[in-house]
Amino acid sequence: MSGVSEGTVAAPAAAVPPAARTRGLRKVYRGTVAVDSVDLEVPTGAVLGMLGPNGSGKTTTIRMLLGLVTPTAGEVELLGQKMPDGAALALPEVGALVEGPGFHPFLSGRENLMRVAAAEPLLASARIPGAVADALERVGLTRAAGRRYRGYSLGMKQRLGLASALLVPRRFVILDEPTNGLDPAGTREVRAVIADLHAAGTTVLVSSHLLAEVEATCTHVAVLNQGTVVAQGELAALLEAGSANLLVTTPEVTRAVEALRDHRIPARAVPDGLRVDLTATTAPQVVETLVHAGVPVHEVRRQRTGLEDLFARLTEDTNVIEDAALDDLATLIPEDAR
């Protein structure tokens, strides 16, 4: 008998549940609201960058995801398990680098890692030395592995924390500011580790206050400001929403705007010249059109995209977000989430 009867319609593939999900997450520390109304979703397989200025609530959110901090309100689901009740099931498959990982100052990096490895439920005793050696190698700490943790630089401490997150293959790796204290070479190595994890199908959540870092490594972004998520989604979609402009300096602004509009290129006069929307055109096309129309072009430069501009302002000043920036954000947030 055939396994599929006539007229049977294949059931749609079940949607893959997210690696982590929070609903209405809130944390208040003695009157200070650290995190409020956070609905975060980390899609399985994604590298999600949690971006926000200092004090925006990234670490607190991550600690609540891992069950290290008890939320004042709201829910956390980690690898399908409700936290904190499901911690024993979820946490062995989650590698985490969080501030203050609690290494022993008088033990060497290797000895510290052996202790962490001994507590890994998914690691058999016989495999511990090999797993420790691999993790040290992966983060570039093999040569310094015999030195006491107390003498490690901030960057070396970060590397050791990263090594502890990588001791066993994980379904989900959470890294809180992993490049903090690292030199450019160390930063590149962390990026390579994240890329390797992504290629192996591991979901990664990485917090940062640096847009460039998130842009270089992430497929998705969640922007936090003052304890709330103000935008989240695929990086490409968010960047597109803040499309680029070209700033052209010319003494003949009116003629330039007309020439471009004749070619259906949207442009408008601004104090230093004209601003051209590059959504449907390119910089060379704009310049060619102006030159053909006999418009003298003194200078052409690309403006930062709305999103870059916004991220920069977020990282430059934690308290002041201009209304215009909030308007930009409003366009990035799905209406039903506002």
Ligand SMILES: Nc1ncnc2c1ncn2[C@@H]1O[C@H](COP(=O)(O)OP(=O)(O)OP(=O)(O)O)[C@@H](O)[C@H]1O
């Ligand atoms: N244990 C605590 N007790 C009191 N207040 C806290 C505590 N932890 C965090 N906060 C406060 O909560 C807010 C959010 O802090 P959090 O560390 O989560 O932000 P962050 O985005 O990770 O910042 P950073 O990039 O500086 O690490 C800040 O105002 C901080 O001072």
